[in-house]
Amino acid sequence: MRTPCFSRVPVPWSVAFVAVVLSFSNAATANEAKIVLLRAEVEDRIRGGMLGQILGNLNGLPHEMKYIHEPGNVDAYVPALPEGARTDDDTDLEWIYVVEIERRGDPLIPADQIARLWRRHVNEGVWCANGYARQLMELDFEPPLTGSSKLNPWASFNLSGQFVCESFGLMSPAMPQTAARIGMHYTRVAVEGEPLQTTRLFTAMIASAFVEHDVERLLDAGLAAVDPLSEVAAIVAATRDICRAHPDDWRAARQSIKDRWQVHRGEVRDWNGYELNAACTIAALVYGRGDMVETLRVAFNLGWDCDNNAATAATIVGVMVGRQRLDAQDWEIKDLYRNTTRSGMPDDETIASYEDRVLACADIVIRRQGGEAIDVDGEPAYRIVAERAGYVADESADSGDLPCAGAIALDPSDGAPETVRRLARAAYLAICYGVDEPLARERPQEWRDAVRALASFAGLMREIKAGPRPYGAVQQAGVARWLEVDQLQD
Secondary structure (H helix, E strand, C coil): CCCCCCCCCCCCCCCCECCCCCCCCCCCCCCEEEEEEEHHHHHHHHHHHHHHHHHHHHHHHHHCCCCCCCCCCCCCCCCCECCCEECCHHHHHHHHHHHHHHHHCCCCCCHHHHHHHHHHHCCCCCCHHHHHHHHHHCCCCCCCHHHCCCCCCCCCCECHHHHCCHHHHHCCCCCHHHHHHHHHHHHCCCCCCHHHHHHHHHHHHHHHCCCCCCHHHHHHHHHHHCCCCCHHHHHHHHHHHHHHHCCCCHHHHHHHHHHHHCCCCCCHHHHCEHHHHHHHHHHHHHHHCCCHHHHHHHHHHHCCCHHHHHHHHHHHHHHHHCHHHHHCCCCCECCCEECCCCCCCCCCCCHHHHHHHHHHHHHHHHHHCCCEEEEECCEEEEEEEEECCCCCCCCCHHHHCCCCHHHCCCCCCCCCHHHHHHHHHHHHHHHHHCCHHHHHHHCHHHHHHHHHHHHCCHHHHHHHHCCCCCCCHHHHHHHHHHHHHHHHHC
16 A cells, blocks of 8 residues: 555644735735745645545435436435545546656646556546547547547537546645646546636636635635636626525525526536536535535535536535544545546555645645745745636647648558558548548548448447537537448448
8 A cells, every 4th residue: 555645734723824815806916925834734625625525526426417407305414435435537537647747746747648548547437528538539639639629529518627627726725827727738638618617717716725715705716717708707607696696595596507507408418518517516615605514415406417516616615624624523434545447547545645646746736836845933834836816828729729621631441450540530530520521522442441440449439429419410420421321332
């Protein structure tokens, strides 16, 4: 078993936050300021956030997708993990990144290495945008192309931008812009556009929660991190208005949220989309009022993809209150993180050792951003270059341009695996671009070979068939059309 590199040190709360508290909602605040946090407090808040995330995820799974048209009725709820934690896509995709960031000492893993990690470790337990991205990697597409809505029909609305982002907020204490930048580097594997705004929103809130412990001011910080013209910005503002209109009635607020954003009859586009789920996460925080149990209970009852929403909200609350206060509740938590889905990843992980890895990543990020480890009256501490929450551009976007249609090449088939992969990639690009018919006319034999090559990638064929309508209609219609023609000509 991996030896933890951080110990559970009680935090002397009277001196824990040593220098300056940033008011992230104050327009006069400078964009950056050096602050000092005791390492014990950074540790306590990261461990609190991690436990909150895992509890929300795994305690929320029994309620996932159960409450669509009506809210849940969870009343008595006590957080618990009597059998320990296990891998699930809400935490185990980030686990892969956290382990690699710790190993490399660099918070930004190159795109080709991200694809390598996915091919090695992500072979089950992923769905929708992430499942589709994984199969695109079989055709040698790399991030961020795997998260392009031109290629991945889930990418424009899937909530993966939210539920694969929390660890990057945790490893960026008091650095919300850095948290958003790192978070988008990884969530862009599967999404783009508005879902990336949710990455900005929630990573900024998590990072800000290290120094700001008021939910409303954290929502201000999250709102400052997103594009003010985005749909997500409108969702944040509208949800807060809804909650203010029903200050003590989350059920009434839930009905208003449903009326406003459940516009696809409760089908997959609703429960898998960012709109309803971002709104529910915000509402859970508002009605939870900084209490972990109440935040989780309300998140479960609000419904839709509630395990993900509960995990995100509980990460924020966990950072706000810290692990000591959570441990004082004497919940039954077994220190185990069982690997049930990620081949090639450690089989001896515990919750504590996973937390240790995030702490090690935080040390890397703090130093990379100009911070340093210091002593304060004999106590280990960090001097952190803290940031005011604000919008940051997606720096990986420029590297994600699709190849132009004229670059689609149909190589003569020699049956070699690499040739088959290139032909399949060319056929898929041609279908997505809508230039498949001209290619079929101009080079009929090569096109038939390319279609056969594409059909040989069974995993991608399954993802295309299961793609959301109407977003996946281009791929579904194109593949069906050419497979039918190919079969007739044979």
